[in-house]
Amino acid sequence: MDQLVCRHCRAAYPLDEPRWQCDCGSVLDIEFRPVFDLARIRQRKPTLWRYREAIPIRNDASIVSFDEGFTPLVPEDFDGRRVFIKQDQLLPTGSFKDRGASVLVSHLRELGIREVVEDSSGNAGTAIAAYCARAEIGCRIFVPEDTSPAKMSQIQLYGAGLSRIAGTREDTAAAALKAARHTYYASHVWNPFFFQGTKTFAFEVCEQLGWKSPGAVVLPAGNGTLVIGAHIGFNELLDAGIIDKVPAIIAVQAESCAPLHKAFRENRAQIPVIAKRETIAEGIAVAAPVRGGQVIEAVRRSNGDFIVVSDNEIEQALREMGGRGYFIEPTAAVAIAGLKKYLPESDPEGVIVSLVTGHGLKTTHKIRQILEAG
Ligand SMILES: Cc1ncc(COP(=O)(O)O)c(C=O)c1O
Ligand SMILES: [Zn+2]
Incomplete structure (x- = not known):
């Protein structure tokens, strides 16, 4: 049966109830x-909605989409190894x-919700603001005061309210929870x-590899929304008999804020409280990830691992990608830095994505600072 289920007390609620949290x-x-249905999927437009029957939205009329998805999976050589980088x-x-915003805002439309709040280091808020604009749903996005100017401009241009919160990312989350x-x-x-x-990342990767699973996926992890999505997506394909194994999930954190890596290495049941330091990877510095235990479980079940990368390694990866013709944000360079670290220890026969x-x-202002510092 389709339902919402609590991770803690197993209470169940109907999928169409407007709730985001268990009563507990x-x-x-x-x-x-x-x-x-692979034959049907193949005939559809190259968007993430080609997996329509794998996404729990009841009515097509609820779908909020810009025809997003099916991003290119580009081969690149790193240290003599061919890997695939999804764009x-x-x-x-x-x-x-x-990916997440398209499905979540479609759900909001399905429920008839007219007004929402959200908090983010920038990118998730930007995405929710754009999709709410398309759905004509009012929204207010809470961001930390020092969020990238471009991300704040996007949010405001999409017509969302913008609340800049002094203090940490956690203070921003607390302000949004109050509004919630x-x-x-x-x-x-x-x-x-x-x-x-976010699970459609897994569907697209497998389809682009000829409905085969890669051996490993190297993904960034702050709150872990991609790690959790990938875990769900690959396992759904496994359960449907479309792939015969799930890839190892290699989750990468910035050294200056790596609570999940610490909990994983030390085999802890609770995510430790850490003092986070400054990092050039603003989007991934999450000291208290709400679904931390779930992220660790996803990595462990996949026989994966956590890797940490320093700001120096992130900067090197950013410059290397630039030299290859990719203009990426420093937070995105975290995964690439992790990929470079993982390659020497990876299975030489395995496909890596x-x-x-x-x-x-x-983040042009940050990239400018990096370049000007030499
Ligand atoms: C560009 C970018 N990469 C990676 C991440 C990390 O995603 P998550 O916090 O869901 O693990 C973020 C989060 O905001 C991001 O903006
Ligand atoms: Zn509960």
């Missing part, structure tokens, strides 16, 4: 049986978050419909 306070997951910076607002007492919370972290969008999660045009 915990996060919710979605139980839903996806259908994959999610080419999605409509310039980051992979559009009165207005529906379209959170990319709390709301399980967001992962029903990573991605560019965000466009460089979102």
